[in-house]
Amino acid sequence: MTMSVSTFSSRAPISDITEPLASFSATIGWKQAYANSLRFRRKKKPRVLSCDYSCLEVRDICYRPPGTELNILNGVNFSLREKSFGLIFGKSGSGKTTLLQLLAGLNKPTSGSICIQRYGDDGQPKADPELLPTGKVGIVFQFPERFFVADNVLDEITFGWPRQKGSLQLKEHLTSNLQRAFNWVGLDSIPLDKDPQLLSGGYKRRLALAIQLVQTPDLLILDEPLAGLDWKARADVAKLLKHLKKELTLLVVSHDLRELASLVDQSWRMETGGILLAERPPV
Numbered sequence: 665m666t667m668s669v670s671t672f673s674s675r676a677p678i679s680d681i682t683e684p685l686a687s688f689s690a691t692i693g694w695k696q697a698y699a700n701s702l703r704f705r706r707k708k709k710p711r712v713l714s715c716d717y718s719c720l721e722v723r724d725i726c727y728r729p730p731g732t733e734l735n736i737l738n739g740v741n742f743s744l745r746e747k748s749f750g751l752i753f754g755k756s757g758s759g760k761t762t763l764l765q766l767l768a769g770l771n772k773p774t775s776g777s778i779c780i781q782r783y784g785d786d787g788q789p790k791a792d793p794e795l796l797p798t799g800k801v802g803i804v805f806q807f808p809e810r811f812f813v814a815d816n817v818l819d820e821i822t823f824g825w826p827r828q829k830g831s832l833q834l835k836e837h838l839t840s841n842l843q844r845a846f847n848w849v850g851l852d853s854i855p856l857d858k859d860p861q862l863l864s865g866g867y868k869r870r871l872a873l874a875i876q877l878v879q880t881p882d883l884l885i886l887d888e889p890l891a892g893l894d895w896k897a898r899a900d901v902a903k904l905l906k907h908l909k910k911e912l913t914l915l916v917v918s919h920d921l922r923e924l925a926s927l928v929d930q931s932w933r934m935e936t937g938g939i940l941l942a943e944r945p946p947v
C-alpha cells in the first residue's frame with residue numbers, strides 16, 4: 665500500500681527568493697499581492713493523508729491528421745501512476761511527439777480517450793474516469809529556449825500574466841507559484857533582470873521548466889529535455905527531473921536513455937506505425 669499526500673507542498677524556504685520578488689512586486693505594482701501571498705503561505709494547512717492514487721490512462725488512442733489517409737498513432741494504450749516518471753523512446757518519426765501533443769490538448773485524438781482514473785488502496789477504480797483537464801498539463805518542447813521572447817528572466821516567466829489592476833487573488837496565487845517554481849528549479853540565484861539568452865544551456869532549461877511549473881501542472885510533459893546540452897548540463901537537468909518527480913507526474917520523450925534510465929518508473933517503446941509497447945530502456 666502506498667501512502668500519498670494529497671496536498672502540494674514546497675520544501676524550499678520562501679526567504680530564498682524574497683528579495684528579488686519583493687523588488688519585482690514593487691516595480692510592477694504587485695506589492696499587495698506579494699504581501700498577501702506571504703501571509704497566506706505562513707498559515708499552516710493541515711495535510712490530508714490518503715491511500716488513494718490516480719493514474720493517467722490513455723485508452724486506445726488513434727490519431728490521423730486532418731486531410732490525411734494514414735494513422736500516425738494506432739491504438740495506443742498506457743497507464744502512468746501519479747508522481748512517477750514515464751519514458752517513451754523509439755525511432756524518429758514513430759509518433760512520439762504526436763502523442764505528447766494529444767496529451768497536452770494541442771490536437772484531439774481521432775478516437776480513444778485520455779483520462780485520469782482514481783484507484784482505492786485495493787487497486788480497484790474508485791469512480792468513473794475523468795477526462796484529463798488540459799489546464800493541468802504542462803509541456804516543455806524540444807529546445808524551449810528557441811521560443812523565449814523577453815529580454816529578462818522576469819518578463820520571460822511572467823509573460824502573459826494579467827497586468828491590469830484588480831484580480832488581486834489571481835496575482836497572489838501566481839506570485840506564490842512563482843516563488844515555488846524558482847525554488848524547485850534552483851533559479852533563485854539568477855538575477856531577474858538577466859537576459860535569458862545569456863543563461864547557460866542548463867539554466868535556460870530550468871527557466872523553461874519554471875515557466876510551466878508556475879501553472880502548477882499535475883502532469884508535466886517534456887520532449888527531449890536533454891537534447892543539445894553538454895554533459896554537465898545534462899546531468900544537472902536529469903538531477904532536477906529526479907527532484908521534480910516527487911512533486912508531479914513526468915512523461916518524457918527522449919533518445920537519451922542512459923542519463924534518464926535511473927529515473928524511470930515505467931517506459932514504452934513507440935514502434936514505427938504508432939504502436940506503443942511496454943519495454944525497459946535498452947541500456
Ligand SMILES: Nc1ncnc2c1ncn2[C@@H]1O[C@H](COP(=O)(O)OP(=O)(O)OP(=O)(O)O)[C@@H](O)[C@H]1O
Nearest residue numbers: 729732736754755756757758759760761762763934
Ligand atoms: N500534421 C501532420 N500531417 C502529416 N503527417 C504528420 C503530421 N504530423 C506529423 N506527421 C508525421 O507523423 C510521423 C510522426 O511524427 P512525430 O514527430 O510524432 O515523430 P517522433 O517519433 O516524435 O519523431 P522524432 O523522434 O524525430 O521527434 C512523422 O512521419 C511525421 O512526418
